[in-house]
Amino acid sequence: MQTPVIAPSILSADFARLGEEVDNVLAAGADWVHFDVMDNHYVPNLTIGPLVCEALRRHGVTAPIDVHLMVEPVDRLVPDFAKAGASLISFHPEASKHVHRTIQLIKAEGCRAGLVLNPATPLDVLDHVLDELDLVLLMSVNPGFGGQAFIPSALDKLRRVRERIDASGRSIRLEIDGGVKPDNIGEIAAAGADTFVAGSAIFGKPDYAAVIAQMRAEIAK
Ligand code: DX5
Ligand code: ZN
Numbered sequence: 001m002q003t004p005v006i007a008p009s010i011l012s013a014d015f016a017r018l019g020e021e022v023d024n025v026l027a028a029g030a031d032w033v034h035f036d037v038m039d040n041h042y043v044p045n046l047t048i049g050p051l052v053c054e055a056l057r058r059h060g061v062t063a064p065i066d067v068h069l070m071v072e073p074v075d076r077l078v079p080d081f082a083k084a085g086a087s088l089i090s091f092h093p094e095a096s097k098h099v100h101r102t103i104q105l106i107k108a109e110g111c112r113a114g115l116v117l118n119p120a121t122p123l124d125v126l127d128h129v130l131d132e133l134d135l136v137l138l139m140s141v142n143p144g145f146g147g148q149a150f151i152p153s154a155l156d157k158l159r160r161v162r163e164r165i166d167a168s169g170r171s172i173r174l175e176i177d178g179g180v181k182p183d184n185i186g187e188i189a190a191a192g193a194d195t196f197v198a199g200s201a202i203f204g205k206p207d208y209a210a211v212i213a214q215m216r217a218e219i220a221k
Pocket of ligand 2: 009034035036068177197
């Protein structure tokens with residue numbers, strides 16, 4: 001297994017103090033910043049765009065910024081996010097007419113590429129593109145909102161994606177997003193995830209370091 005990565009979703013941060021919140025969560029031991037982009041079209045919610053990503057870089061954030069695009073269409077925003085300092089860009093295959101082309105575009109812009117599977121998206125979307133990917137992001141809630149409950153069928157799906165990644169022999173990260181908490185992160189890790197997004201579980205508690213330490217301890221069990 002690759003080194004576990006904890007990627008707090010800033011969707012649950014205090015946006016009025018975003019720079020400070022990101023500094024605090026990174027100082028508390030987070031590895032990546034998970035950056036949820038929603039467009040009120042692909043998902044029924046509206047969040048943040050490249051300007052905010054760029055502002056975090058200008059603020060001095062050097063950690064990887066893990067951009068999760070819940071937008072349709074995807075391609076137009078990719079160069080903007082690359083210029084704004086995104087490290088990884090993941091997108092939903094339903095939101096791109098040419099999935100392979102979008103992956104190549106993300107890589108040509110100098111970012112790592114991820115494909116996102118919704119709870120009901122079949123694994124066969126990985127069939128012809130797995131070798132091109134740096135990351136598979138498995139949704140364990142329906143995208144659009146923080147604070148939802150983890151959908152248990154995601155565990156079996158994680159095991160099946162893990163098998164496919166292992167069979168590929170490539171170092172592709174397997175990220176899980178939605179309802180991840182200290183009390184379920186152990187079984188999520190055991191099912192094969194190595195990269196863990198958590199929004200409300202971290203930002204909803206006063207002591208970010210304590211939650212992140214608890215998560216790491218559960219992953220290591
Ligand atoms: C949902 C987002 C998630 C969300 C996770 O569409 O992609 O990243 O912020 O939030 P929690 O951890 O609260 O489920
Ligand atoms: Zn996300």
